Amino acid sequence: MKAIVTVMLKNGVLDPQGKAIGHALGTLGFTGVGMVRAGKIIELELAQTDPVKAKAEAEDMARKLLANTVIESFQVSIDG
Amino acid sequence: MKAIVTVMLKNGVLDPQGKAIGHALGTLGFTGVGMVRAGKIIELELAQTDPVKAKAEAEDMARKLLANTVIESFQVSIDG
Amino acid sequence: MKAGIVVFPGINRERDMAIALETSSGVKPRMIWHKETDLSGLDLVVLPGGFSYGDYLRCGAMAARSPVMGAIRAHAERGGFILGVCNGFQILTEAGLLPGALLRNASLRFLSMDCHLRVERSDTVFTARYQKQRTFRAVMAHGDGNYFADTAALDRLEGEGLVAFRYASETGDVTPVTNRNGSARSIAGIYSPNLRVLGMMPHPEDLVDPLMGCADGKPLFDALVGAA
């Protein structure tokens, strides 16, 4: 079972990286680019075969390690 | 229109970060964790309202800047 | 040799580089703003170390796409000399002027320490004042210096003699222990096929003054400025 954990900075938290990327896209001539946010994605292969349990497990991992919940929020999706 | 670009290291490129996360999860007592891969996610707000065009645009951005295709592969998805 | 140093936003070793070049040549190098596009008259273009664009996204990614890069590419095609150190090396690979990529250090930590570089060939303008297979001291200061290229590319580099330096012990032994950042085949620097573009991770420019306790980097600049 594959779990995909997406970790993004919370709204309102400055995202210097996203800002710089947005700026660079502008320099490259891309127009119509609004806010850019950069985050992390972590793909985990889990032995767990029950998707509900796998999700709970990955969420636990996110809380304990993968995300810094002071400034980041996360989302878990399970991919068969 | 929001485009989400996911950038992962290609297979065969060493992913020390993924490995370290796997190791750290083990230390925290999580069992049954197989391969871990770490990547980046970039969320872009685009002025473009046509999802097909938005996707093409984001793919262009990925090729030109967001991913280094020597080591990384990317995927674009469009979200409402 | 007329030298110029490219200043990208966030670069921070351009002053160190200018001091090193001036120490060897007696001439202040030209500082080139990243938006300039005319490099005519220059023999050597240096891409210095630092954190262009904060190293955000990927080290060197944004700088590699800045306006000056077109002129740098043309300079390379003309057979001009280019030295990229640290972030400069990362920019050269991101721009495709040198093969491969620099990944996060294997330890996932920034490495700030001296290292010894083994000189793989001494018949280039960069290394003419060093001895082949001997080492010199340089400063490592990077978070992403882990050189990567696929096996075929690595074989080609080796086969064509384009590996410039390897991480080694003081006496020249290349071992996993001396390869602190985890680089493929301990590679610390590589040349372009015409041997006129050099990219390297460690900093020779921070060790050019005996007052710093070591001037091992000076021969590189002496050789360069003496070459043309």
Added chain:
Amino acid sequence: MEVNQALARSFGLNAEEYSRVLDIMGRTPTLTELGVFSVMWSEHCSYKSSRVWLKQLPTTAPWVIHGPGENAGVVDIGDGLAAIFKMESHNHPSFIEPYQGAATGVGGILRDVFTMGARPVANLNALRFGNPSLPRTRRIVDGVVRGIGGYGNCVGVPTVGGEINFHPAYDGNPLVNAMTVGIASKDKIFLSAAAGIGNPVVYVGSKTGRDGIHGATMASAEFGADSEEKRPTVQVGDPFIEKLLIEACLELMATDAIVAIQDMGAAGLTSSSVEMAGKGGVGIEIDIDQVPARETGMTAYEFMLSESQERMLIILRPDREEMARAIFDKWELDFAVIGHLTDTGRIVVRHHGIVEADIPLAPLGDQAPLYTRPTTETPKQEKLNPARIEDRFGLTRALEHLVACPDLCSRSWVWDQYDSTVGGQTVKRPGAADAAIVKLEGLRRGLALTTDCTPRYCLADPEMGGAQAVAEAWRNLTAVGARPLAITDNMNFGNPEKPEIMGQFAAAIRGMAAACEALDFPVVSGNVSLYNETEGRAILPTPAIGGLGVLDDVSKAVGLALPPWLDIVLIGATKGWLGQSLWLREIAGREDGAPPPVDLTAERTNGDFVRTHILNGTIRACHDVSDGGILIAIAEMAMASGFGARLSAHPRDIPGHAFWFGEDQARYIVAVPDSVALIRLAETAGVPAVRLGTSGGQDLTLPDGGTISLAALKTAHERFFPSWMDGSEQEP
């Protein structure tokens, strides 16, 4: 939201302070006004508990150009140059979010220094952490170290020194004190007093978001359902922008455009505008609509209190506005004229055309609360008699144990993550000498830099501890051959409303003042951090000292690495002082006794002697004797060079363990070719000196016959940090 006493209390103003606000305003203040009062009258901005004591510190000397009161201290270092430096704490943010807390701490102190016109040339950091066996401590250390490196490495300022201690008293309250040193031309120092009625007030740097806004407001009802999103967000640093800001400001400072400039530090726009106008005796008007915003829907209150990073406030000459704008455009930074100076003596803040604040500046400053809080003296501890303290360990085992303990083990795991060479001027990097040495570009002149404090001494005897911290900083500068010039301090203490804590503070200041006086080593800048407590338990009193000295010629400096085949000589008197020593804590398991006394006369005589003989080339290596005593000092010297030593017997009237591990002050270990000659010179100068042995070989041979190989010693010394951190390689 209704402004009343309850709200004021939640903003940190007590009833008496709030009634003073009402008196000054003559009406109920607006929310924004209350916000301005609360932050300006906070401990952090007003120094209301500490000011009466801080006044006792000596702050002048012929070489002091600007003492406390400016953004940083300024001293004359010769050749027409000035060193500008300061230390500042970021303790609480580093506990909440270690990486960003430490990173923004570095960013903040950098701005304090370059706002005065200096190019930053060195960073140091004084760190205190809790019990290493707690997983939380490990996480905090990892985050703080990454944060300091992440910011400092990126901005391109070398991190050249610092210190780290562990003690359970810091479990819930680590200390992160960051110091920056910059260099400016002596006649181009920029100050913060605003002047010139009508002059534009210019905002530069990053945009403003809701970062770090006073947490107190969030308790109130108005932020209901979506309070999660409106929580005071952690300040995130952007070292890339800071780097651009440094370059842009220095470029502007090379012109004549700036009348006054100040960084937006704690309390952001409020403190910078109030302080600049207040100091200049002028009024200021700010139009919030012009302030670059990162988020939508922000209120005037939020704009005024935001602690978004990487921002500066500048008063410009009106005719230079376009030129200044062009510079910031070039560096792609925000530049906005957000107001102008007035002759009203008031700060007026407008938002959407509505006056959100209108406060007279003079009473805001003059009537700021000032407290002489009650103090209780720390009871003196008993002097321990070394003869009564049994040594069950022997020298060899104690040495092996001590070099490996968290407080004495190698810190290379830490400094290997800090770029210490960027700039190309670092003569002595971390671990190479008692003070870091950074050369001045193009000159042989250099600065020596150190941070010091021994909190366990300060707890046992705050006055002695305060004096000791200053003396150790002076000694560390002396030990490389530098002439000590001045210090910055960072006073980290618990809750000042407790008499015992205020007593610690007052006593530490007394001790520091005496040492500064005796050593001609004035305080030119500093910072106070109070309320460092968790669940009523205070940290150890920690007056961290950042010392700066100058070397006319850095080639004359010495490091601590022990060269082979030299005589090892101890300078300074030894009584075998074990009270509060690390030997006592780590080997005998006791944390008691009076700390070693500081004899300031001996300190000066011994130090002047050592410096003279470093500069004339006699002394080839030098290390001060501090934590762990003589044997630890020699072991550190040997490990640094890879050459061992053979040590001879000690005086009979002192027990061996007390002689070798006691922590008597004012002492140095020096290596010289001819000890007889040096000792003769010392006698003439009234300086105690005794030969301890000879350097050379691969082993350390102790006077009791015990031998330990340097390789084994080094392995023990270097083990702690890497093995402790193993498994925490996660990214921030």
